[in-house]
Amino acid sequence: MARIGNNPTARQQKVLDYIRRHAQRTGAPPTVREIASALGFASTNAVACHVAALERHGLLERRPHSSRGLRATGSISPGVPILGRVAAGQPITAQENIEGYLAPDSFLINDAESTFVLRVQGDSMTGDGILSGDYVVVRRQPVAERGSIVVAMVDDEATVKHWQADADAVRLVASNPSYPPIEIRPGDGKMVDVLGIVTGVFRRL
């Protein structure tokens, strides 16, 4: 069968899975000989072949001539399984249930250079599921689209709010109705500065 798409074969998927698992467990990707040994290959060339295929499909990156130079694209750290529909019956982490793998790190953070995390104080954004004590992931940028959630500096205080800028005024709107919008007009003597926009939220229970 001629293979055209970007999808790996079952055998190739097993190689990719092993690379991911090994990287997660040991902190480094496996060598080609470790892969061969784990999957029962007698020749390292079998691995080289699969690795080349995975690279063609864009599922794997390589650092040539370097030991352990394999990296699964997408989720950097192998991540944990995402379960879609959980089927009734037996083991939850059965292969059929697993929709993919996901590492919160790379999922929440695209550009580590310009990203920071801010701990939220106060409950003004509970309407968006942002509670006091939550961590918001913020990408630094001085401008924001109308309606997006931003971290703004208002008179020496950082605050998380919805951004609504008009021609004549800027409004910082809370999603908790108990909090009135903050309105800033030119000549108020107040300063507003967008520090960045909120791209993610997470909390530990």
Next chain:
Amino acid sequence: MARIGNNPTARQQKVLDYIRRHAQRTGAPPTVREIASALGFASTNAVACHVAALERHGLLERRPHSSRGLRATGSISPGVPILGRVAAGQPITAQENIEGYLAPDSFLINDAESTFVLRVQGDSMTGDGILSGDYVVVRRQPVAERGSIVVAMVDDEATVKHWQADADAVRLVASNPSYPPIEIRPGDGKMVDVLGIVTGVFRRL
């Protein structure tokens, strides 16, 4: 000066930092020669020496006789800066503002082996800041404390609720008042199974 504690010297810290950075950037720890080259050493022995010291201090683990067999203990990836109080004035990411570094991965996931992620459907838990479409981090375990948020299997359907078990009944309580509690008693013909408890929540905006 006789060195006694578990603290590394400034030079050792630099080696450790480089190992961490390299592991994050490339997906694999560096070789001893890469470390030597990066820090300006002419001899690999200088690295071996520092690595041995870091290992004694418990800051580094080694996989002997294996290429790239170094792993910084504790925080795996250096992560993004956490900002505490954002001071007025200049650069946000100034050193004074940074409270620490945090990687969502290792923050949310302690035991990768028994952890999975589930995408939430429905708004029954909005009271706890868990919205439809959010990802919940679940640690697999068959029992739960009263009041904790669990993923439970009720008649072939996985659901996220508060767990409240009495002697005579089990109640799955939503945090959105629009949803009545689900009560299961022995002899109902219904089945309840705790798949795991929710240890974290995250979402992308």
Next chain:
DNA sequence: ATTGTTACTGAACGTTTGTTCCGTGTCAAG
């Protein structure tokens, strides 16, 4: 019947890499 892809075995080459032994110099404590 031929072509092309997948999926390997087997062997070999050259480099990379961890490791070790020996030696030099600095600096602070006893």
Next chain:
DNA sequence: CTTGACACGGAACAAACGTTCAGTAACAAT
């Protein structure tokens, strides 16, 4: 002054490692 930890240079060895070439077999499409 001696001792001991720290911080390196230089050189060398054996094992680990990525890579490549040659060849075999199954299978589907043309």
